[in-house]
Amino acid sequence: MAGNPHFASVVLQLHCNGDFEDSSSAKRTVTGHHTVGFVQSGALFGKSLSLNGSNQYASVSHAPSLSLNGQNRYTIDVAIRTSQSGRVQTILTKRSSANEYALVINTDGHVQFVAWGSGGQLLISVASTTTVSLNAWHRIRIGLNQGACYLFLDGVKEDETLFTGAIEGTETDLFIGRDPTRVDRHFAGLLDELRLTEGVCITTDDYSLDSAPFPDIGVITLRGNATTSAGMAVDLVRIFEWPAGKMVAAEQPSITGDWGSAQPPGVYGITYIATDCQPVTHGPYTVEQP
Numbered sequence: 001m002a003g004n005p006h007f008a009s010v011v012l013q014l015h016c017n018g019d020f021e022d023s024s025s026a027k028r029t030v031t032g033h034h035t036v037g038f039v040q041s042g043a044l045f046g047k048s049l050s051l052n053g054s055n056q057y058a059s060v061s062h063a064p065s066l067s068l069n070g071q072n073r074y075t076i077d078v079a080i081r082t083s084q085s086g087r088v089q090t091i092l093t094k095r096s097s098a099n100e101y102a103l104v105i106n107t108d109g110h111v112q113f114v115a116w117g118s119g120g121q122l123l124i125s126v127a128s129t130t131t132v133s134l135n136a137w138h139r140i141r142i143g144l145n146q147g148a149c150y151l152f153l154d155g156v157k158e159d160e161t162l163f164t165g166a167i168e169g170t171e172t173d174l175f176i177g178r179d180p181t182r183v184d185r186h187f188a189g190l191l192d193e194l195r196l197t198e199g200v201c202i203t204t205d206d207y208s209l210d211s212a213p214f215p216d217i218g219v220i221t222l223r224g225n226a227t228t229s230a231g232m233a234v235d236l237v238r239i240f241e242w243p244a245g246k247m248v249a250a251e252q253p254s255i256t257g258d259w260g261s262a263q264p265p266g267v268y269g270i271t272y273i274a275t276d277c278q279p280v281t282h283g284p285y286t287v288e289q290p
Contacts, residue, residue, distance in 0.1 A: 003264030007218035011065040012174075012196040015213050016049040020058065023216040024195075026065070030176075032058045044079050044137055044192040045213045049176075053084055053188025057178030062171045065198045067094065068101055068115060068144065069169025075197040076103065076142040077214070082189035083135055085109050089187045090179040091140070092194070096172040102179065103142065105132060105187075111158075113142050113151055115167045123167060126151040126159040135189075139209055145201035155209045219262040220287050226257050226272045233257035234274040242269040242284040263287060 004010070013024040018038045020030035034055045038047040051057065060066065068074055080091055082105060091111075093102040101115040101124075109131040117123035130153050132138050141152035151159045172180070176194065177187035195214050226234040237259045239249040248268070253259040269283030 002215055003217045003219035003262075004215045005219045005262060006197055006200045006202060007215065009197050009200045010195060011063070011198045012060065012194065013214060013216070014049075014194040015045070016192045016194070017046040017213070026063075028060055028063070030058055030060050032056075033178075039190070042081060042135070042190060044081070044190070048081070048190040048192040050190055051177040051187050053089070053186050055186065057186060058176040059178075060174040060176075062094075062173055066174050066196060067169050068167040070166060071144060071198065072146050073199055073201040074142075074144040075195075075200055075202045077140070077193065077195040077197075077202075078103070079137055079139050079192045079194075080105075080132070080187070080189065081135060081137045081191075082132060082187070084188040085134060088179075088182070088185045090175070090177060090182075090185045091187055091191070093175050093179050094170055094172055096170065096180050098168060098170045098172070100168055100170040100172070103140070104179075104185070111138070111140055111151065111153055113149070115149075115163075117163075117165045117168055120168070123165060124149045124161060124163050126161050128153040128158040130154075130156075130158060137190075137192075139193075141202070141207075143201040143204065145204060148204070150201075150204055152203075152207070155207050157204075157206055215264070217264050219264050221260050221262045222268070222270075222285075222287065223258070223260045224270070226253055226259060228274050228277055232274070234272045234277075236273040237261070238271040238273065239263065240269050240271070242267045245269075 010024040022028045039050045089105040091103045094100040099116040112127040115124040143150040179185040233253045237251045271281045
C-alpha cells in the first residue's frame with residue numbers, strides 16, 4: 001500500500017466502512033444521529049455512510065484543528081453520491097449561531113464551498129461548473145493556500161478565488177450531512193472517504209483520483225550514499241519489496257552519491273547499479289512508522 005506523505009497532518013479520516021472509526025492519529029469520536037447506517041450496495045469501497053436526507057447526520061466535537069480559522073493551508077477531501085436534486089444539501093459544515101464554512105450541493109446541482117469572515121461577511125464562494133449526477137460518485141477537494149481557495153470535482157480544478165482576511169472561527173461541532181441552521185438541508189445519499197488535512201494544501205492543480213481508500217500510513221524517506229570503489233556515484237539505486245522482489249522505486253543519486261526515496265513502512269532491499277560494475281544488493285531493511 002502506498003503511504004500518504006502528509007499523513008502526520010491528517011486531523012480526521014473516515015473510511016465509513018461499516019463504522020465511524022477515525023484512522024487519523026487524532027482518533028476522534030464521531031457520533032451518528034437518528035440511526036445512521038452503512039450500506040454495501042452502491043458503496044465506493046466496501047461500505048459507505050448512508051443518510052436519508054431528512055434527519056440523519058453525524059457530528060464531531062469541536063477542535064481547533066477542525067476549524068479553518070487562522071489556517072493558511074488546509075485540504076478537505078470527501079466523496080459523495082447523492083440521490084436527490086433541486087435543493088441545497090449540506091455535505092459538511094461548521095456553523096450554528098455564527099458562521100464559519102459550509103460545503104454543499106446547491107439548488108442547481110453544483111458543488112459549492114462558502115466561508116465567512118469577521119462579522120458574518122461572506123469571504124469565500126467557489127462552485128463547480130459541472131453538475132453532479134444523481135446516484136453517481138463524485139470526489140470533492142477544497143484547498144486553502146495562503147489567501148487562495150480552490151475547488152476540485154473529480155480531480156479537476158473547477159473554480160478558484162483569492163481572499164483577504166481570516167475565516168471566522170466557531171466552536172460549534174463539525175456536522176456531516178446537516179446544517180443546524182436549516183432543517184431542510186440534510187444530505188441524501190452516500191458519503192465516504194472524508195479527510196481533513198491541516199497545514200497542507202495538497203494540490204493547486206488537477207490531480208489523479210485514488211483507486212483505493214485513503215492510506216492510513218505515512219511515508220519515511222530512506223536515505224543513503226552509494227559510490228563505486230573509484231569514488232564515483234553509482235548510476236542508479238533500485239528499491240524493492242523484500243523478499244518478493246517487486247521494484248517500488250528507482251532513484252538517481254547526486255554527484256556525491258547521496259540518494260533518498262519516500263516509502264511507506266515495510267521491508268525493503270536495495271540494489272546499487274553502476275557502469276562496468278556488478279550490481280550490489282543489500283537488505284532486508286525494515287522500515288517502521290515513527
